[in-house]
Amino acid sequence: MKIIIIGGVAGGATTAARIRRMDESVEIVLIERGAHISYANCGLPYYIGGVISEREKLFVQTVEKFSAQFNVDVRTESEVVSINRTNKTVSISRIDGSNYTEQYDKLVISTGAVPVRPPLPGIDIKGIFTLRNVPDTERVKEFVDQTKPQRAVVIGAGFIGLEMAENLHARGAEVSIVEMGNQVMAPIDFSMASLLHQHLTEKGVQLYLEQTVEGFERTHEGIKVQFKSGDSITTDIVILSIGVRPETHLAREANLAIGTTGGISVNEYLQTSDENIYAIGDAIEYPHPITKQPWLNYLAGPANRQGRIVADNLLGAKIPYEGSIGTAIAKVFDMTVAATGLSAKRLRQMDIDYRSVTLHPSSHAGYYPGALPMTIKLIFAPDSGKVYGGQVVGYKGIDKRIDQIALIIKQGGTVEDLTRIEHAYAPPFSSAKDPVTLAGYAASNLLEGKMHPKYWREVKEIIASESLSAGTLFVDVRTPDEFQMGSLPNAINIPLDTLRTRLDELPKDKDIIVLCAVGLRGYMGYRILAQNGFTRVYNLIGGLKTYRAATAPIAPPQHRPMTSSNPCCQKQTEEAPSNITLHVDACGLQCPGPILKMKRSIESLQVGEYLQIVSTDAGFPRDAEAWCCSTGHKLISSTSATGCYTVVIEKKEGKPQNCLSANGGKGKTFILFSDSLDKALATFVLANGAAATGEKTTIFFTFWGLNAIKKVQKPHTEKDFFGKMFGWMLPAHSGQLKLSKLSMGGLGGKMMRFLMKRKGIDSLESLRQQALENGVEFIACQMSMDVMGVSREELMDEVTIGGVATYMNRADDANVNLFI
Secondary structure, three states, rough: OOEEEEEEOOOHHHHHHHHHHHOOOOEEEEEEOOOOOEEEEEHHHHHHOOEEEOOHHHHOOOHHHHHHOEEEEEEEEEEEOOOOOOEEEEEEOOOOEEEEEEEOOOOOOOOEEEEEEOOOOOOOOOOEOOOOOHHHHHHHHHHHHHOOOOOEEOOOOOHHHHHHHHHHOOOOEEEEEEEEEOOOOOOHHHHHHHHHHHHHHOOOOEEEEEEEEEEEEOOOOOOEEEEEOOOEEEEEEEOOOEEEEEEOHHHHHOOOOOOOOOOOOOOOOOOOOOOOEEEHHHHEEEEEOOOOOEEOOOOHHHHHHHHHHHHHHHHHOOOOOOOOOOOOEEEOOEEEEEEEEOOOOHHOOOOOOOEEEOOOOOOOOOOOOOEEEEEEEEEEEEOOEEEEEEEEEOOOOHHHHHHHHHHHHHOOOOOHHHHHOOOOOOOOOOOOOHHHHHHHHHHHHHOOOOEEOHHHHHHHHHHHHOHHHHHEEEEEEEOOOHHOOOOOOOOOOOOHHHHHHHHHHHHOOOEEEHHHHHOHHHHHHHHHOOOOOOOEEEEEEEEEHHHHHHHHOOOOHHHHHOOOOOOOOOOOOOOOOOOOOEEOOOOOOOOOOHHHHHHHHOOOOOOOOOEEEOOOOOOHHHHHHHHHHHOOOOOEEEEEEHHHHHEEEEEEOOHHHOOOOOOOOOOOEEEEEEEEEEHHHHHHHHHHHHHHOOEEOOOOOOEHHHHHEEEOOOOOOOOHHHHHHHHHOOOOHHOOOOOOOOOOOHHHHHHHHHHHHHHHHOOOOHHHHHHHHHOOEEEEHHHHHHOEEEEEEEEOOOOOOEEEEHHHHHHHEEEEEEEO
């Protein structure tokens, strides 16, 4: 029997080798139009970046070695130009232009895929490349070696695009990624991709998301990449990584069946519509094991498995192919991203109901050095618990976890099966409860009704609807120190340890969403409330870490804002000093561990001494900056490498109430007499501006102004008749304040809040919280409280009580006093 294989990379070479191992008598002809076979095209970006230093290491087999070892007739630089199914022949063109015909008994098509290169104006300009094979790589590497580009643009943010971005960055180029979608790495969900957005930004990569390239132009400054939006960017080199499509030209010309997705249609034995012709690899489409719908899968692992199956079937076996679920992994600078099965967004597109959980565990036991955070998202059926997909983003142990999830999916398993996996455990490698097991437990709790979830998109919609005061209450169960560094709008803080003793402060007739840093304490808080008669309670899945990452705006790179407008908490540009007094390792600790350890450590130092603390919590640098701002200590530097975040702080004289400047400037005082929305807004805007300059700032709330600092959820208090009357007539809290003009029965206030949100202006409640974080002092007038029947318990916890003497003291020290 004579078998011809078209294509000598991945699947084609595997097929040839397997046939020979099974049968010495078969004549095998392997035809490859390139000069090489069986090369590692997944390693091409790393050769350009210099990680793989020797070109020869890219080749798994040379033509000579493969031919001798497997007795295969390998013909490189030869291209099959047509297939005659009737005569069972192929026409072959040599590199010298000559042609000949070859007979076959069985034929295997392994032509792979070709990169998409759209016919855009200027796309043939020198310096614009695609990357698919060895010749592509050699052209790119030669260009980079000779021109040493200072600027690089990668168009397309898939696996190859991100790997090229990293390797061009390693070669010294300033890299920009242009992506038509709203996220990098399309196979994963947006909330997971947002973690990569943060990491890429930290590494200095500029992200141009939701930008479509319109064309290219050579200018005296370089290659101008023009966007349809009207914006443009100039660069020295462009890498096109827009995607690939199946190479089906031969199959189409031979009238073989082409599937609905554009790949060669094959049956379960990988036969085409011609029983003597098989097809494998990137060129084919095959039903997805979960959806049973045909799809294209461009991965080397499945191509090699298909090659092995086809080899056996060519020799008379009847082995069906089970299909691929698309398990993939990539290195993105220090991070690793992996996915398997179906994403939540794809399930939504296919109108398939699902549930998901998101966790933020550590790669191994937190008490053993080097534990690094990871994020796991598990997607599953809401009834059976059948696992649909999984995604993992982190630094260590990502491959191990995604492979375990993939195995369960391919076996048609459920989340319960994940909990039954017996993991090898030792502190350097895992925790006693492995992250995959924890994901299975969390999903099981959800399915069994032990937890009702709220996802970040739902919470975002609730906040956008501005209906918090009417139907939803956020309860933040983190510590007060964590809460002071920011939470969700209008959230109240009841630490988990005190929740059982404060249940009477919470309503049972409202939706309560419990939240924490990563979701664990939120779940514990949920269980406390659910077992104490609260039926409308939910847990924020993934906690604030997921919510903040997913909702953080990505500003255009050239307009990216600074992290803080307050000069006392701006990170300094100088390098960390050599005379560090105290080194602290907070690696492996989950929030709030690092920030609490930092707080305790700084207390042991003298003024002027330096603390260096290392954490694996990605949110720690931001928390450290906020903490320095609120305490008056100086943030010297903040750096990251291989998943570790290092912060250096200089201890200063503590200023816990505000961030005063060193110039001893006069303070500012404001009297808020009105409870009109617009006047309250003006007060907090001015107060934040004053505090940002480092001045001591005080707001004195009197009479109607007290309504701006009332709690949303107030404890029951005894009031006399007049106190009750005021309570009925006055706004219950800041969310009910109306405009001083054009109120229109409250409609004007709602319109004002809508326009503020639309234009990106902070809400009244957000401005109020910012004022507190900036150290603005809130003083409530005791006399006004007595007259209007307002008790201390009704006001925000941060508010202090004072009288006219208190105000006059502040006013005497101020050079600006405003009555609003």
